[in-house]
Amino acid sequence: MEERVIASGLTRREFMRASLAGCTLLALTPAVIPAAASDRAKGPFELPPLPYAQDALAPVISAGTIGFHYGKHHRGYLDNLNGLVRGTPYETMSLEAVIRASASRPGEAAVFNNAAQVWNHTFYWDGMRPGGGGKPPGEIGRAVEKAFGSYGNFRKEFLAAALGQFGSGWAWLVSDGRSLKVVRTPNAENPMTQGLRPLLTVDVWEHAYYLDYQNRRKDFVEASLDRLVNWAFVERNLGKAGG
Numbered sequence: 304m305e306e307r308v309i310a311s312g313l314t315r316r317e318f319m320r321a322s323l324a325g326c327t328l329l330a331l332t333p334a335v336i337p338a339a340a341s342d343r344a345k346g347p348f349e350l351p352p353l354p355y356a357q358d359a360l361a362p363v364i365s366a367g368t369i370g371f372h373y374g375k376h377h378r379g380y381l382d383n384l385n386g387l388v389r390g391t392p393y394e395t396m397s398l399e400a401v402i403r404a405s406a407s408r409p410g411e412a413a414v415f416n417n418a419a420q421v422w423n424h425t426f427y428w429d430g431m432r433p434g435g436g437g438k439p440p441g442e443i444g445r446a447v448e449k450a451f452g453s454y455g456n457f458r459k460e461f462l463a464a465a466l467g468q469f470g471s472g473w474a475w476l477v478s479d480g481r482s483l484k485v486v487r488t489p490n491a492e493n494p495m496t497q498g499l500r501p502l503l504t505v506d507v508w509e510h511a512y513y514l515d516y517q518n519r520r521k522d523f524v525e526a527s528l529d530r531l532v533n534w535a536f537v538e539r540n541l542g543k544a545g546g
């Protein structure tokens with residue numbers, strides 16, 4: 304088993320050896336920050352906490368899927384992004400500004416892909432809640448009916464976008480400032496770069512569903528729509544969509 308680094312890059316065995324050689328705990332002042340933690344703390348961007356426990360969306364999405372998806376994939380994009388932007392003008396920008404600025408620069412594809420994936424995943428987590436989904440009430444319910452004719456039509460259109468995305472990508476409910484639309488994007492792409500405001504997304508990369516649904520993307524998206532959508536979050540995003 305891998306030895307855990309307990310302080311200042313020392314493994315437990317090295318620490319014990321050092322202690323036995325006459326060092327005391329006083330050597331481990333707060334100024335001595337464990338190496339792994341200081342790397343993480345460098346930022347500039349941080350991984351937002353999940354808005355629920357890792358097992359909260361089960362059985363629609365298992366704790367195992369969330370654990371890998373949030374803990375490995377989302378964290379991986381964040382670590383990549385931080386490595387790419389440190390010491391560049393991106394370092395002091397908001398995540399949205401990094402996405403917008405790098406989207407139009409072909410040479411900055413790695414920055415764009417990782418920044419957009421960090422944003423997309425945070426937005427995806429926030430758009431779900433245990434016991435959510437189904438036909439939305441209130442203002443967002445009326446907006447969906449106005450734009451699509453009925454909730455059923457919206458569901459059909461969203462499902463078609465999610466299944467029609469060849470390979471990796473995202474299905475989105477967006478606002479163009481006048482009405483709601485369903486769009487899909489490949490890979491890390493985000494509708495905000497096309498002047499659209501994201502309201503809701505479902506991740507259709509295989510890593511989002513393969514552990515639970517294998518190749519059955521349709522079952523995953525249907526279950527997500529029917530049982531997980533956080534419509535209060537969607538409505539809050541709609542409220543910001545004034546222009």
Ligand code: MN
Nearest residue numbers: 376506508511
């Ligand atoms: Mn993902």
